[in-house]
Amino acid sequence: KRGIGMVFQNYALFPHMTIAENLSFPLEVRKMGKSDREAKVKRALEMVEMGAFGGRRPSQLSGGQQQRVALARALVFEPELVLMDEPLGALDKQLREKMQFEITHLAHNLGITTVYVTHDQTEALTMSDRVAVFNDGRIQQIAPPDELYESPKNSFVAQFIGENNTLEGRVKEIKNGIAVVQLDNGDLIDAKPVNVEKPGDRTLISIRPERVEFNRDRLKPDAHTLKAEVLEFIYMGDIFRTRLRVAGSDEFIIKTRNAPDQRRLQPGEQIEIGWLPEDCRALDAPQV
Template sequence: MVLAVSQVSESETRPGPRRVAGSSAPAARAFQADRFLQFIDVKKSYDHKTLVVKGFSLDVAEGEFITLLGPSGSGKTTILMLLAGFESVTGGEIQINGTPITRLAPYKRNIGMVFQNYALFPHMSVVENLAYPLKVRNLDRRDIDSRVEEYLSLVELSGFGNRHPAQLSGGQRQRVALARALIFEPSLVLMDEPLGALDKKLREQMQFEITRLHSKLGFTVIYVTHDQTEALTMSDRVAVFNDGVVQQCATPDVLYEQPENAFVADFIGENNLIPGTVAEIAGDRVRVTLAGGQEVLTQRGDVSGTGTDCIVSVRPEKMFIKPSDHAYDSEITACFIVRHYVGDFIRYYFELPDGSEVTIKVLNDLAAPKFDEGQNAQLIWQASDCFAFRAT
């Protein structure tokens, strides 16, 4: 646990080469050390015995879009509840602009929230729903009307004002919920799996909608989801959560291409995880003896020392089957099991001598080879696409 915590804070505070390596525009913005929202070693326990959130630290810049991604039960929604003030913080502190809000009542925090079930008040019309946060702030009647009209057109729902939530489709409700969370111009907007109840097509449409509003209005977003595609496409940075701690917080491309540990490597995207033992560590490169006896060259992930058990991770699309034009510095022999036709690509399954399985994605073109079951093939890849992680 302690290790995990230190790891998190390390990844947050260290201006490491990795983040620079993956520097896109949002990453650069995140790197301005603008500490708009700060979680400082936040802990949460529901039963006074076990911690659900175990030392969560994160700095969020103003205007940033941060996603908390993790399997269910990993504590990501709890973070949101702590931030919104619906649950009390057991230890640590949350600050906005340097002011601690940990003991502030939820209705004084000025944080907008979009709920998974939208939480639109069913007995109020769309206009009344939108006007609600303005009314409790005692705004002038005319200001309220014009602001509601403005935000209705912002989410492209002008003319729907007099309907009740039950008369709207899922996507429209989502837009209203979004508008309601934004209409009082909160400093921070929280979204708790807001697109979870929508079908795939609508979800993609709403992802676009949210990012459009985000770049237009420039509010700060803390977004919770378990859908990694959603996380990777929308966010400036993604914090991968597991077991109450952040495993890695980085920009989507860094997360995908340079995972910090086996969990992230496995959780984000598809990955081949092959067990082995560290044979030699030389700077950034590690030589690993796989369980089946073959040797491969990898980048150094978080392996600690020679002779320890490790896991080698290679993405299915980074592996190739000989004969191939691709350059390579690792090669293993594996036994062909089956291939699945997916459409744009073909998925090959191989078995290594120790019994572990390897998947390879090959583009569906003329070069896609054919094998008989049980036939041996040579699989190749570049050490720069491959990592050795500590076995867990």
């Protein structure tokens, strides 16, 4: 059997061995001949662009280089499955993002199933073909990244994955696949009913920041809108992040693209916001 490869957060490289010896070790354990071992080590190091580092020891490498070696060691014996336990947690942001793509490309190119454990939601969405969200040891939802982000099945997943606006209320009516929800402050909004069934059900409204509009031209004529006060404008380069006071909440966020024609909202400004009903989900009420 080809076995299972593992990559740890602290790399777990043997400090007294060279890089080549670290990679050769799992092959020696499997009683592989010297010439075969050397060929596989060479291939694995080249795979992670570390071919010139075989004679060095782990202490002579940067964190990113050690991570590449740890990855190569897990792949060197061509396992059927690779387990990765937060392997990029110790890296800086730029290197972490680069390694995310490298690991994904290697897994796809080699056809190796990879189980990747992470608390970084962006990392999970970026790298995965399928994501499983756990809460207290129970799987809440398993889905492709886009489905998980855009169509959460319950309030826990909606709040856990990505940035998300939530408002609490009660279902007033459900008709033609649209729920009219009365928020706790009395405002009415339209939403897509997901796991609410009847009028009177408590619900948590979920709406992603990038799906909120303050330009009425982009809203359906019959869409409900809410009054909002701009509290804070944050310039983030490619996007604008604006914090609003909406329906009694001071933590309502909208994100807009930094485009030449995009208006920068100013603190104190009074606006109206809204969204397409299909972008807003009426989920189960949060557990108290």
